[in-house]
Amino acid sequence: MxxxxxxxxxxxxxxxxxxxxxxxxxxxxxxxxxxxxxxxxxxxxxxxxxxxxxxxxxxxxxxxxxxxxxxxxxxxxxxxxxxxxxxxxxxxxxxxxxxxxxxxxxxxxxxxEDATPAQDLGPLADEVSTLLKDVVRLSAKLMEQDIELPDDLPTSPTELSYWIGRNLSGASVEQQMLLEMLDTEARLRREADILSSTRNHLAAKTVLKDTLSS
Missing domain, CATH: 2.30.130.40 (LON domain-like)
Structure with missing residues (x-):
């Protein structure tokens, strides 16, 4: 609307x-x-x-x-x-x-509304998308389930930042902080930090799981 x-x-x-x-x-x-x-x-x-x-x-x-x-x-x-x-x-x-x-x-x-970005946020959005895919891939491997991202994942930096924010389940305080940000770049960078930390955690658990099962 x-x-x-x-x-x-x-x-x-x-x-x-x-x-x-x-x-x-x-x-x-x-x-x-x-x-x-x-x-x-x-x-x-x-x-x-x-x-x-x-x-x-x-x-x-x-x-x-x-x-x-x-x-x-x-x-x-x-x-x-x-x-x-x-x-x-x-x-x-x-x-x-x-x-x-x-x-x-x-x-x-x-x-x-978010402020007009001072630079092209396409590369940052691509970086965040890659981190997201890594998190999904590692989660699927750990849970031994098929987990896939939707085909219509947003490509617009602002819409992507909203999509990631609303899918941070169980983290309402963090979600509220992301909602309140009026800068798409700042929101994406915060989400990149969250996803990077999550990816590292999942990668460590994956290595441990592979070690114990070998």
Missing amino acids: AFPSSIAVCELPLFPLGDVVLFPGQPLPLHIFEYRYRIMMNTILDSDRRFGVLMVDPVREEPARIGCCAEIVKYQRLPDGRLRVLTLGQQRFQVLDYVREKPYYVGLVEWL
Whole structure:
């Protein structure tokens, strides 16, 4: 979904979620059962079907200030009033202030975009892709399973950085840090560090496994 450049600030319903960081382009299925969020979803479905997802900080137990807009692409109403919705991550935003908190949070938000890169990030994206493939190959060997990357792995540096960020499962704090970065190069370099460390760890485990099995 395109966001009009003229609308820099707007009001957005907000959905705080524990340990969940939504990235642009990421599908997010939700089961809506709390009454206040049923109200929110029904309101959204009658308008533009968009709301903001914010990770709840596990230490401070407060919603983050930067999140990602979600658009409802499919939904199912259940007999008891609950809803199952499938959403897709759109553009990132920063909460400037809260307009209200009941029956659900509504924030005054500003849309965020990465800064224009000062240089061609193609070589860096290729380096990160190679590291990613190495991690997948080593993981498959260790688990003795067929693990393959999707055929439609993004080639755009920014989209690739989002894809890697949303697939760092079990690392919500790190994911939130990546989401908040407003520089594609910085995000890719951080991901390169993570993947390089993971590759080295997996390589060492692979050598140990081969040694013990020989």
